[in-house]
Amino acid sequence: MAPSPALFQVLAAVLFSIGVMGVLFRRNILVIFMCVELMLNAANLSLIAFAHTLGNVDGQVVVFFALAVAAAEVSVGLAIIIDLFRKKGTVDVEQVSLLKG
Amino acid sequence: MALVGFLLLAGAAIAGALGVVLQRNALYGALSLVGVFVATAVLYLMLSAPFLAVLQLIVYAGAIMVLFIFVIMLISVRYEESGESAGVPGGTKRYTAMGLAAVLVILFSILSFKMALTPSGTRSLGGITELGLALYQKYMFPFEVASILLLVAIVGALSITRRHGRGLEGNVAMEKEV
Numbered sequence: 001m002a003p004s005p006a007l008f009q010v011l012a013a014v015l016f017s018i019g020v021m022g023v024l025f026r027r028n029i030l031v032i033f034m035c036v037e038l039m040l041n042a043a044n045l046s047l048i049a050f051a052h053t054l055g056n057v058d059g060q061v062v063v064f065f066a067l068a069v070a071a072a073e074v075s076v077g078l079a080i081i082i083d084l085f086r087k088k089g090t091v092d093v094e095q096v097s098l099l100k101g
Numbered sequence: 102m103a104l105v106g107f108l109l110l111a112g113a114a115i116a117g118a119l120g121v122v123l124q125r126n127a128l129y130g131a132l133s134l135v136g137v138f139v140a141t142a143v144l145y146l147m148l149s150a151p152f153l154a155v156l157q158l159i160v161y162a163g164a165i166m167v168l169f170i171f172v173i174m175l176i177s178v179r180y181e182e183s184g185e186s187a188g189v190p191g192g193t194k195r196y197t198a199m200g201l202a203a204v205l206v207i208l209f210s211i212l213s214f215k216m217a218l219t220p221s222g223t224r225s226l227g228g229i230t231e232l233g234l235a236l237y238q239k240y241m242f243p244f245e246v247a248s249i250l251l252l253v254a255i256v257g258a259l260s261i262t263r264r265h266g267r268g269l270e271g272n273v274a275m276e277k278e279v
Contacts, residue, residue, distance in 0.1 A: 034134050041141055049148055078258070082172060
C-alpha cells in the first residue's frame, strides 16, 4: 500500500517545524544556518509531493531552481560567517548584535 | 510495503533533523543533516522524481555539506556552545518551541488532509526528459537567470572573504583562535 500524499505533507511540516525550532533557539550561527537548509529541504519535499499528487512537473522545476538558489545562498552565507568570525572571533549570535542599537 | 519504507525514511529524516537541532557539536549536526538529505532523496525517488533525487545527493549532500564541514572545521570545532545555551533550551523557551511546533504540525496536517489529495495515476513524471523539456521550453528565462545568480554568488563570496589591505591585517580573531 502506497503512503497517502498527505503523509508526505505532514512529514514536510514536521521537518520544517524542527528547523524553525533550531533557528529560534540555537545560538551557534552555523547551526542556525544548517536549520535554514533543513527548512528549505522540507519545502522542497512538500513541492515534490504536490507535483507527484497533481501529476504536474512544474513543482519539480521549482525545486530545481530552489536547489540553485540554495547553493548560491550557502556560498555567500558561509563567506559572511567566515568574515564575521575574522572580525569578531565568535560565531555566537548573541555576541554579534551590531544592528541592535 | 511502500508504506513501511516511507515510515522508516520519515523516522530517519526526523531523527536526523532532531540531531541537527540538539547536537552540541556543530560537526555532528552537519553529519545528521547529511542523513536527512539522503533520506529525503530516497523519498524523492518514491515520489517519481529520480532526477531531483540524484541532484539532491550531488548538490546538497555532496557540495553544500562539504562546504559546511569545511567552514565548521575552520571555525568552530573548538568553539562549542557552553552552559545552558547548548542542546535543549530550558524553561519557557522549551515550552514555546514545543507549542510552536505542535501548532505548525497540526495546522499543516489539517490543511493537507482537507485538500483530499488523491494520487494522479502512475504516469512517470520526473524523468530527465519531462524535466528537461519543461526547463528548456517553458522555464527557459528563469533557467538563464539562475545561472547568472550562481555567477553573482561566486563573485560575491570571493569579494566578501577577500582580505582587505595587506597580509593579515584585520585578521586578529583568526590568529587568536588558531
